[in-house]
Amino acid sequence: EDKVVQSPLSLVVHEGDTVTLNCSYEVTNFRSLLWYKQEKKAPTFLFMLTSSGIEKKSGRLSSILDKKELFSILNITATQTGDSAIYLCAVEAQGGTSYDKVIFGPGTSLSVIP
Amino acid sequence: DAGVTQSPTHLIKTRGQQVTLRCSPISGHKSVSWYQQVLGQGPQFIFQYYEKEERGRGNFPDRFSARQFPNYSSELNVNALLLGDSALYLCASSRYRGWSTGELFFGEGSRLTVL
Numbered sequence: 001e002d003k004v005v006q007s008p009l010s011l012v013v014h015e016g017d018t019v020t021l022n023c024s025y026e027v028t029n030f031r032s033l034l035w036y037k038q039e040k041k042a043p044t045f046l047f048m049l050t051s052s053g054i055e056k057k058s059g060r061l062s063s064i065l066d067k068k069e070l071f072s073i074l075n076i077t078a079t080q081t082g083d084s085a086i087y088l089c090a091v092e093a094q095g096g097t098s099y100d101k102v103i104f105g106p107g108t109s110l111s112v113i114p
Numbered sequence: 115d116a117g118v119t120q121s122p123t124h125l126i127k128t129r130g131q132q133v134t135l136r137c138s139p140i141s142g143h144k145s146v147s148w149y150q151q152v153l154g155q156g157p158q159f160i161f162q163y164y165e166k167e168e169r170g171r172g173n174f175p176d177r178f179s180a181r182q183f184p185n186y187s188s189e190l191n192v193n194a195l196l197l198g199d200s201a202l203y204l205c206a207s208s209r210y211r212g213w214s215t216g217e218l219f220f221g222e223g224s225r226l227t228v229l
Contacts, residue, residue, distance in 0.1 A: 004156075041202065042220040043157070088156050100170045102147070104156035
């Protein structure tokens with residue numbers, strides 16, 4: 001059965017800390033891995049990763065994929081209170097000849113305290 | 115440009131009733147997908163539609179159905195509601211059929227409570 005696992009499930013850090021969020025997956029016919037940030041209701045896109053070893057960066061956030069070991073990490077440096085959110089990892093897989101599917105992990109709830 | 119819009123934002127139903135949720139994608143987006151998010155869990159994929167055809171289906175019972183209209187808006191229907199159907203229902207749109215464009219644009223969701 002396809003699954004996406006995230007760790008830790010929750011995390012509390014102080015402003016300025018660096019955090020690493022983990023995502024591992026087991027899916028058939030992997031296509032891409034995506035990270036989203038969910039602050040209230042609507043998740044917002046952060047990164048899409050398709051190739052191993054190529055780091056994606058956006059400001060203080062970065063992410064990398066290891067397709068051999070089937071995991072990805074999301075790093076946030078110099079955390080700010082505005083980084084407090086649920087971080088979702090999702091894997092896109094081909095489900096059939098014309099069907100695709102997206103499997104989300106449970107999310108990591110990050111709280112950044114001043 | 116307007117983002118993905120969903121209606122209603124909140125609704126309360128009783129067991130056995132039926133509900134219809136609506137979604138309007140971003141202008142120019144032809145793909146719409148639906149997700150169920152139970153409190154404390156990640157979104158679970160329900161359906162994907164592209165060009166008015168079903169292109170993906172998650173592991174949900176036949177009580178769940180959806181359709182996409184010529185203007186690319188979409189409806190999600192749930193019949194014979196159960197308490198366990200209480201959740202946030204998210205709609206997302208993208209420009210292309212395939213997911214490999216990466217970026218899904220999500221609406222604010224419809225919060226369904228079943229009593």
